Amino acid sequence: MKLRVVELLLVTTLPAMVLAERGLPSLGLVLATLGAGTLAGGSAHAFNQVLERDIDAVMHRTRRRPLARAVVSPYRAFAFAAVLLAASVAIMLAWVNPLAAALTIAANLFYVLVYTMLLKRRTSQNIVWGGVAGCVPTLIGWAAVTGSLDWPPVLLFLIVFFWTPPHYWPLAMRYREDYARAGVPMLPVVASARTVALQILLYSWAMVATTFVLWPVASLGWIFGLASALTGVWFLVEAHRLYRQARRAPDGAGLSAMRLFHGSITYLTVVFAAVMADVLILG
Helix, strand or coil: CCHHHHHHHHHHHHHHHHHHHCCCCCHHHHHHHHHHHHHHHHHHHHHHHHHCHHHHHHCCCCCCCCCCCCCCCHHHHHHHHHHHHHHHHHHHHHHCCHHHHHHHHHHHHHHHHHHHHHHCCCCCCHHHHHCHHHHHHHHHHHHHHHCCCCHHHHHHHHHHHHHHHHHHHHHHHHCHHHHHHHCCCCHHHHCCHHHHHHHHHHHHHHHHHHHHHHHHHCCCCHHHHHHHHHHHHHHHHHHHHHHHHHHHCCCCCCCCHHHHHHHHHHHHHHHHHHHHHHHHHHC
């Protein structure tokens, strides 16, 4: 189920719910939404491992996954993933609302059908568009509370969308040889380190700019403004640092790409925690 990845999805769901409520939603609604989200995310990742077991088996980073080691059969894993998805949708329909359930299904199917089956093995921009599925929890969180959508969750969606390449491409730079061995055309496999670092930098600027648009649109206060400014400056400094390294070493030798990868997790957590803190403290 890749629960460590699912954890990041929940980090974006709860603040969206708090922002929509302008306070704490009911505990039952929170538990139902996060529980269903966990099952849906785990389902998508299980489906992914069924479809990518051949890739996982030849990559050092993934070769110990259950299907790559043939510990679990593809048929049982597929059934497990299907049950998780069905349970997730049932919870959403019973205790949340139809819009949240529809978004949950859409995110799951987009990750499996569009990203895993269509994009990942065919284009170097796979993670950009495939990452859309990871942005949908912001919409689900808002929809769970309001039963509708609005501009604030769209901007939260865009923050995660622009965040995904600066988060994932440094990891792909670190494991470039793994992806090349598996025949997956991740951007660091088909482009120079300088090109990848430049795109990371551009997406980083777009991500930070979007947080500043969210500030007035969502009527947030100084807590979010201060947090987004400090973390934004820090992240841009790190992204520029990686780009300078890549300009000096276009072959990617000696890059500290994983520093930005780990930093991106901190950035997303702080920004979304600041949304929640701003609403709960300042109202």
